[in-house]
Amino acid sequence: MTQTPRGFDPHDSKDALSSQHPGAADAPSAEEGHNTRPPSDGTDLVSGAPADSPSAQRVETPREGAPAAETRQVTRAGMVWVAVASALVVLILLIAFILQNQEYVQVKFFGLQGSVPLGIALFIAAVGGGVLVAIAGAARIIQLRLAAHRARVSRQAGQGTRRR
Known part of the structure; x- marks a missing residue:
């Protein structure tokens, strides 16, 4: 079962790049300095519980400082x-x-x-x-x-x- 790392944003160019190119996920990101690839043993990244357990369900929180969606005005x-x-x-x-x-x-x-x-x-x-x-x-x-x-x-x- 494939897991998605916490904080993964498909619209972020860095995250989208790593999801499109599997080899790119192996290299540590410059900001975080650690591997963003999920563990291969099937455990949840946050709780360390097995991926099938209810405690492995994660809650998405909005990113701070993320800009609000712009609305375009028709003139x-x-x-x-x-x-x-x-x-x-x-x-x-x-x-x-x-x-x-x-x-x-x-x-x-x-x-x-x-x-x-x-x-x-x-x-x-x-x-x-x-x-x-x-x-x-x-x-x-x-x-x-x-x-x-x-x-x-x-x-x-x-x-x-x-x-x-």
Whole structure:
């Protein structure tokens, strides 16, 4: 049965190094000056009791002076930076797509006919679809704002008649 030495912290680079490289555990640490490897006879490091006994159970105590976990605050500037970075990545991928699809294709639209590079034709189609979605979204937003305005006006009118 493998035992973990008391005070082992897998997030500590020194402890993580010794757990990843078994040979590194044989060398004494510079701070402690002793071997951190568990005894091979199956006894507990703290109590000296057999590892299977209830007295071998150890209680973890938090380290003194350990820094508290930092909480990151999301700011508008951070969100804008992420949005701009994401948009630049998409734009670079879009440019690569257009450059790789330079073959001319015949395009027909409502009686108009022409020859356009495939990448440009697909880009124009995607922008057209985005415009249609934006128009539908704007119409729905206007519809919801009008409904909220009507509800607000009727609520204010109802409160005005009760006061008299």
